[in-house]
Amino acid sequence: EVQLVESGGGLVQPGRSLRLSCAASGFTFDDYAMHWVRQAPGKGLEWVSGISWNSGSIGYADSVKGRFTISRDNAKNSLYLQMNSLRAEDTALYYCAKGPRGGIAVAGDYFDYWGQGTLVTVSS
Amino acid sequence: DIQMTQSPSSVSASVGDRVTITCRASQGISSWLAWYQQKPGKAPKLLIYAASSLQSGVPSRFSGSGSGTDFTLTISSLQPEDFATYYCQQANSFSYTFGQGTKLEIK
Numbered sequence: 309e310v311q312l313v314e315s316g317g318g319l320v321q322p323g324r325s326l327r328l329s330c331a332a333s334g335f336t337f338d339d340y341a342m343h344w345v346r347q348a349p350g351k352g353l354e355w356v357s358g359i360s361w362n363s364g365s366i367g368y369a370d371s372v373k374g375r376f377t378i379s380r381d382n383a384k385n386s387l388y389l390q391m392n393s394l395r396a397e398d399t400a401l402y403y404c405a406k407g408p409r410g411g412i413a414v415a416g417d418y419f420d421y422w423g424q425g426t427l428v429t430v431s432s
Numbered sequence: 433d434i435q436m437t438q439s440p441s442s443v444s445a446s447v448g449d450r451v452t453i454t455c456r457a458s459q460g461i462s463s464w465l466a467w468y469q470q471k472p473g474k475a476p477k478l479l480i481y482a483a484s485s486l487q488s489g490v491p492s493r494f495s496g497s498g499s500g501t502d503f504t505l506t507i508s509s510l511q512p513e514d515f516a517t518y519y520c521q522q523a524n525s526f527s528y529t530f531g532q533g534t535k536l537e538i539k
Contacts, residue, residue: 352519352531353476353533354530355528355529355530403476408481412526413526413527416482417523418481418523419466419478420487421478422475424474425475
């Protein structure tokens, strides 16, 4: 059974940093692309970032480019999101999601499994 | 970026009804569309990919169709567990975008 378990969320002041983690199990982690998708309270879904199976291809939403960094450790079956210069508008539930193949940004890509999310609140 | 627009934003229906939700892309995306179901307090769940392919384990009362810019998600006979919010999503060239969601409520 595929399991994705996020951690690292919390309350942080504007301008500060936070690092999210996602522990994966139940599938061959290093065969698949992974993503972060967020959902602001009461709002819709927004893709944040994705990383290919070997970290060779990485993408970011314009809203986080230059502030967030995605990475993965295939030896630890883990995905990470380093979030710097946080803003109030980054407040959201952050989901870790698995892609159906190794690459990202492929036409027709989607997210076949999701974790339960970790909440990030940016407020003074 | 390609924009995705869903309609309606909300719909009320009864158990046993047939319901159709529409998603329109701002430019052609071939058949590269996915649909998700999200229940309150839960993560989204993949229902349909490639416009019409049913994800493993998803009941056959769910179906998807369309290509180019216009797509539909149809639930043939609503069950109590189907009341949720539904999102469409497209992906191309480092751009992944979702529709704003359609909330399916009990009449």
